[in-house]
Amino acid sequence: MPQHYPFSAVVGSDDMALALILTAVSPSVGGVLIRGEKGTAKSTMVRALTGVLPPIDVVAGDRFSSAPTDRGSETPDGRIPADAPVEERPVRLVELPIGVSEDRITGSLHLESALSDGVTVFEPGLLARAHRGLLYVDEVNLLHDHVVDLLLDAAAMGRVTVERDGVSVDHAARFVLIGTMNPEEGELRPQLLDRFGLTVEVSAPRDPELRAEVVRRRIAFESDPTGFAAAFAADEAALADRIVAARELVARVPMSPWALSTIARVCAGFDVDGMRADIVTARTAAAHAAWQGRARITREDIRVAARMALPHRRRRAPFDAPGLDEDLLEKLLGDDDEPDPEPDGDPDTESTDHAETSDGQPSTDGAPEADAPRDADTADAAAPSAADDTRIGPGTDAHPDTELDTDRGTEESDTRTNATAPQRPDAEQGPDTVEEADPGDAAGAPGGVPPGTVASAADPYRTRLLSVAGTGHGAAGRRSRALTSSGRRIGSGDFTGSDLHLPATIRAAARWQAGRGRTGDRLGGRLLLAPEDLRSAVREGRESNLVLFCVDASGSMAARTRMEQVKTAILSLLLDAYRRRDTVGLVTFRGSGAQVALPPTSSVDIAATRLAELPAGGRTPLAEGLLATAEVLRIERVRDPRRRPLVVVVTDGRATHGPDALARSRAAAAGLASRGTTSVVVDCETGRFRMGLAVELAAQLGAEHVPLGEVTAEGLTDTVRARTHSRSPRNEVA
Template identity: 60%
Template sequence: MPLQYPLSAVVAPHADRADDMTLALVLTTISPEVGGVLVRGEKGTAKSTTVRALASVLPPIEVVTGDRFSSAPGDTSPDGTWPLDAETETRPVRLVELPVGATEDRVLGSLHLSKVLADGVAEYEPGLLARAHRGILYVDEVNLLHDHLVDLLLDAAAMGRSTVERDGVSVAHAARFVLVGTMNPEEGELRPQLLDRFGLTVEIAAPRDPRLRAEVVRRRLAFDADPEAFVASYADAERALTDRIVAARKLLPEVELTDAVLTKVAEVCAAFEVDGMRADIVTTRTAVAHAAWHGRTTVTRADIRQAALLALPHRRRRNPFDAPGLDEDLLDAILGDEEPEPEPPLPPEPEGDGDSEGPGDEGLDTGPGGPTRPPSEDGPTRPPNDSDGGDQPSETEDQGLDTPPRPSGATRPPIEGEGATRPPSEGEGATRPAMESVIGAADPYKVRRFEVTGTGAGESGKRSRALTTNGRRAGIDPTGQGGLHLVETIRAAAPHQRSRGRTDGRIRFEQADLRTARREGREANLVLFCVDASGSMAARKRMEQVKTAILSLLLDAYQRRDKVGLVTFRADSAEVALPPTHSVDIAAKRLADLPAGGRTPLAEGLLTAAEVLRIERVRDPRRRPLLIVITDGRATHGPDAVTRSRRAAGWIAEQGTSAVVVDCEQGPMRLGLAGQLATQMQATHLPIAEVSAQALAGVARVA
């Protein structure tokens, strides 16, 4: 087994404060009830390296020998209740990695198919949740995981139990694990409802200090050159981390949680207007774990501050375009400069359930016998790699050396008479002509659902009809790609039992009997916006309406798990403002900065969009595209502008691309050019005022 990079050797991204990622991971292992950690960050920022290194510093666990569910003596598992004197063994904590393409059967477990067919015995085969019990379940790129699987993981993590009711199997087993998800926001966001189910969240970035970056490279090269020697050099620091985690776990039940602490946490959560009560509970648990991590039995202002910084930022998002974060100045103002005074004790309950108050209740005071190392009130406390200096950056295989690429223009197929339409390079167009303007959008609204025609077979989503691995059962799948259809398999084998010499109660199957289910559901698509940003669109009211419609369509694409892209055309060229991506956040930011002005190179815009779709068909052939052209239909740039636009529209129609033309033309004198363009593209024509779902309440689908 290859050696893992040591956790104590991971360099923190900021020299002036602690490594929030490492701290969050440690706190949730001290108190798993916190609910797991979501790590958001750009590529190359040591996300995977740090998570994998965490397992090596966790203390080993004692399990019943031979148990498939990692039960401790005295625990109850589907295999039985183990006596306290059961034979046990000690093993390291497991780090179970859940691949993005995992199926629900693999996650939850299901019927042991080979034993059913061969022996006629219905036996449950445990899934990844059972294997991760009392360990770490790690999901890399959790934002790309199917929503129903994320729901399963978060429910199991919150309840500490997994229940399976399927295929004639009824099993419930413990599933207490630390859930860790990592993601790159460039690939799209998690839904706010799912974000809230993660206990803590951390935003990380590569260090910008050249000295820290050099230290990252130095350590990584040393590890790659001689892993054994490098790991051995950090052995003492790793043992110190393990001992400190063990001590914090033992101290956790002794940490005093006073009414003053609960009131202060409630004040913080109320001030930041978070929804529900989960934020209060998670913040309180995190503050208690933070106090135990620092060897204290009382919760201080610094504990609450650090807990709020980890537990609240992602819970303030109301829609996908809200930037996560927390106003630290407001947080400090709420907490105050001094430790809060304890509130008067509440009258005791009639039964006297232990809520006794007295002179020893000093609120948030640390007290004389307490902390071995009290934290500073100016910010987060030192990270777990204190033995290593604690002020170095977060590290990875190729630590943050990449930055998101700037979008560039796509090449286009030539067309007769086409003028110079090369997209401007990064250095061109830096100064914006005076005739350009940037106009904002209003609040988005609910839009009508646009679908790609026909039945696809792409990634599971919520837009167009498709054959998927999940969904309603709609017959037999002739390709054999679906899940086993047990009833149809038995029905196919039944007529042949006598000819196969069946003499006992077991059904005899052959390969030809196997039948798979044909399931119909919804798929995610590529929604490519081709936006006219010319002078004819630059009127304030019109451009505001256009941007609001696009923002609303982006929100719809986010909810339906689509990829999105943005092509704009104005002046004398077209530009790929955003290559296809899962991140609608970036698309919304590019839209906000979209200038308008100049002539209308309609042909160039259509051909650029067609080229982007061609490249995406090669890159991701299963994801069907939907082209949304937003224009008034005018073509005013270059020789034979109208003729070239018609040819470009016809070429798109020949490719069989599903398209919608959103007509932005307004006023009493209308030319109807957008309607003609839609006819030439064999696309749906839709006035911009009818994009809203409320505009045509009786229409359910436009394709």
Template identity: 60%
Template sequence: MRDGSNDSKTPVRDSPPPETFPFSAVVGSDDLALALILTAVSPDVGGVLVRGEKGTAKSTMVRGLAAVLPRQQVVADCRFGCAPGDRAACPDGPHDAATPTASRAARLVELPIGATEDRVVGSLDLERALGRGETAYQPGLLAAANRGILYVDEVNLLHDHLVDLLLDAAAMGRNTVERDGVSVSHAARIVLVGTMNPEEGELRPQLLDRFGLTVEVAAPREPALRAEVVRRRLAFDAEPAEFVARFEADQEALRRRIEDARSALAGVTLTDEMLTRIATVCAAFEVDGLRADIVTARAAVAHAAWSGRTTVTVADVRAAARLALPHRRRRNPFDSPGLDEDLLDELLGDDEPEPEPDPDREPQTEPQPDTSGDHDGEAQRSTSSETARADVQESERQPAPQRAEHERPESEELEAPAAPGAGVAASGVSAADEPYRARLLRAKGVGQGDPGRRSAALTSTGRRVGSTSARTGPVHLPATIRAAAARGGNRAGRLRVMPGDLRRSVLQGRESNLVLLCVDASGSMAARKRMEAVKSAVLSLLLDAYQRRDKVGLVTFRGNGAELTLPPTGSVEIAARRLRDLPHGGRTPLAEGLETAYDTLRVERLRDPNRRALLVVVTDGRATSGTDALRRAGRVAARLRHEGVESVVLDCESGRFRMGLAARLAEHLGAEHLPVGELAAAAIVGAARTALPTTGRAA
């Protein structure tokens, strides 16, 4: 995959290479195929976000889609691929009826993860500007993808401001550039398709909402279907040309059907009744805003055209809602996208209403039939299943078992015997309170990591703090002029700028960090119901890490050892799930926990040297596992400090009599010491408000 340098080569495919796996040959991904086809039939749907684990043919299907899209008529020599007769403003226009035309396949443009903003939207043509003194626009990837597919693999790893640019262009259908002396607006009618693995991090809910449709894909579990997938893949790898030829008839039929659906789209009728049903469904699922209603309506019309109908039916609305609503139901970063299809069916009902009973007709008394196969039986089973689900939900809301363990004396919990073989005596699983807004914890100094929202760093966006002779980045015009003036070479009083004089801006913004949580889950943390507060604090830190685009990891220690419960990942959803299920009890192996954190950070530093780490140790400072436990913990803490690891100790000790062990641990680590009660940003605001009247009287 290319980097984001400003070379003239664009990853554009006017026609898929012969080794592209046929779209119609993919099995076991019906929802994904339908979503891609609907957005191909009607690009106004707004694109598709494909979520799924690795190895589920996400990229294969997206690349195969371009091969079944109808060919396009374009204006010859137009860099933006305008259609003949298109009267929209074009930098290469105007295009009149006499302009030569050409035919081409639908384009597939792939956006590299490392692409810069000027490579995406376009920028000043430096070669013409420096060589001939002309202000000219060099089109970017949005121009290349006009009337085609823009594919972003691992869209969740793309910087947020680039995702915003893509989604705005997809929604508006135009790209407007105002930078480096260039003022250009051109068509950018794109089918935006993004793929992502949720294990590597989530998109913000605001960005999720901008994708029209979303699909969750997973590998099939049926052995026969999995075997067929492998059989076809092996056949394709062995003889690509022969395999493609085998499915050429299916590809052509699919291509023709998409073209027919596009032609029929304008003739599809969306009745007021169906529109009301769409509004009812969206309101019942409590989605925010009205974009869900609009997207569902457009997708339903596209589905009707694809199915050969001239009027939208309940089946079309159901198919559209299944794809347009799941990702819009998230209420917080720890919620998984999903849709209750039983509720959807209940809201939509049937296409044909039940006939009204005749009031003049006497009801007939008949023996009651067996309800095992009729609608009443189904209603009873539905009611039973709903009751069962309610019972399960009620049981999940009940307090965790063995809550009486919290009432033990703290000394007894510290000495809890370990389970045979496991080295851990679990005293239960505590529930967590609702997370709150945590205060900002930052790494010191200025880093060079990936753009984010936590610590200061030199990034691709931010305020200008200097210039460099590097080959990438926005042009620093004053520094370029100064470099040319210092070199000399003026002719007739005019400054001559050479390529070697070009300077780029050095920008300082914010970076994302690795937040490694090292959590004490021993018996001492369960005393006085302390574990609920601990989990609530850690969930708040996870929420903060999600909002600041950090990677997170989770180390837990209890009993006789420590465990890397969650290797560093971008998915706070998984981290929250692991934390909620975290049991507590047993002794406190503090040294082992710090040792595991040290090893984890050492490995991550080798993998990503530019990403700075922030170690957050959540503990009361006790160490009761093994001989000389406190001294061993101090030695490991000193090693972490010597390695320059930025640390924060979140002190969970409570009660009237405190030993202050967490504060001593913070001294060994060279870390900030923060009582757990002061983690919430509201606590800081409250303390400031309390101090204000006193300050005013003193003044």
């Protein structure tokens, strides 16, 4: 029974198939990131790729997949004999689980040998197993930060270094990194994103006939896997042969001055960071030319390479969507004729059999031609539209204990956005400013805003840190204090199956040695261990939280520029939540009720999009908003009890909908406070005459009160300085 669905039997995923094939032709391209909605055969096609890859030669019995050319070199197991036998085996596909521990990735001390025999033996990890093969991470955007750091080191150096638990070894780890992800569940760290050579966007086909064919083939495979695989055996063999031929040809594809100049012009035109984009584009163009059976790079090869190598590398503002401007790409490619090949070139290498015919090639379902028409629904890069302006792009991580983002990826954006960050709202209000009336309070009141008004946000800015009180036990992140799997070691506890605390284990076992019959002098004899002696390290770090926004979108919030300021503040907090690996949700209230605009999700860009579309106007159903927030918290507590919530209520504190609106809002606030949830009230009231209702709401919630102008890190600093200055001894004497 075949283990995987045949590669050539996958329907409607041409871009994904081509990207995987080009990486197989030239592993130096650097791997593939596949982005797309769920149910689009991402994992199916990746697992099927090993079925069409040619086998590799390895040193027989070597745990590190050493090549025959490595004989005579050193590995953690010792020197490989010069006459070591060689064997052939298939390329491995090693899957990296989301919750994998650090010792399973890089390898660690073999505990049984160390504790029982006193011998230091290195146990290789998954990266050693993936050497000269494929390393596949499904839902790669959900990896913990410490796992991402290990992958970055290995991908950059091509080696794994282990310095832990008395083990000091290193070994080769060169692999093709393949990741799949659903963008709705969050984005990747930019450092890891840049390590993927190519990226493609996939979506389910919209053609009914194509969708029917997908279902038909899947049912046929599940009914008779062996017969289904046999039906595609010829296509699989032809595809494997074509990959082998392309691998042999790619080394003979020259990088002409014209090709280099065109690639450099395209990369510079899209303002990409660094030189990796140029290198990857050149390698991909050469691989595509070899795949098409050509011994020279054409404009079409560069076009295909740019569409896959540049979308995730171009410089973007924090909330810009990924993608390429197709018109700009065509302009940068130019329309001049391609130079003729050298007359003394080898005619055998100029064959265009694969490019002009389908002979020896599997069905177009699995091996697409680059110049075939592309389905608009599966295009891997689309020009950004105006609606994309509010989508969040890859950010960088702030240090968990500081408010300053110093990663390279955010220095420029922080400098740019801080220069244009909105001033404190009360500073912008003129002396004649009067708080505008809620349109629901008095029909036709001056300054009233029609219900449904949509305001846009300004550029986001760096915000102050909002965190949950106490110490939690949630997933590793960058916001609140917690006991996590990573961080500084502060003690030991019962053994959890990983992160063994060796000194604590020895101390726990030491007092029982005499009773267990250990003999010999103080320095002799073997340490006698029992399962109850094992201890795991207890580490304190930072956790991610559920940041749930409860946003007042009533008419009083829509007055003049207030909603723009509010949206800018929320957008800035969303960007901060993205950098700290939080889950976010959005509850809004206006008119006569509240709605969950966005259930809790890791996709901050979707939250930014929903925020941009948020209308304002009508009365203020504050009680309904707080009750809806409490219900979301109840559901999420059942779904993920370890993730602690942080509620951010953005309002001016008014309550104008329904009878006894103010009393009902107080009761709802008291109910929310009884849950012990950490809350923050962002006070949006501005102007000279203030009612102070948001301050009262914060007291009822037991929440921190933050004026809108103090959401920014700069605004908070200015306020603290002003208060400190006003309380200084000099001012008191004066």
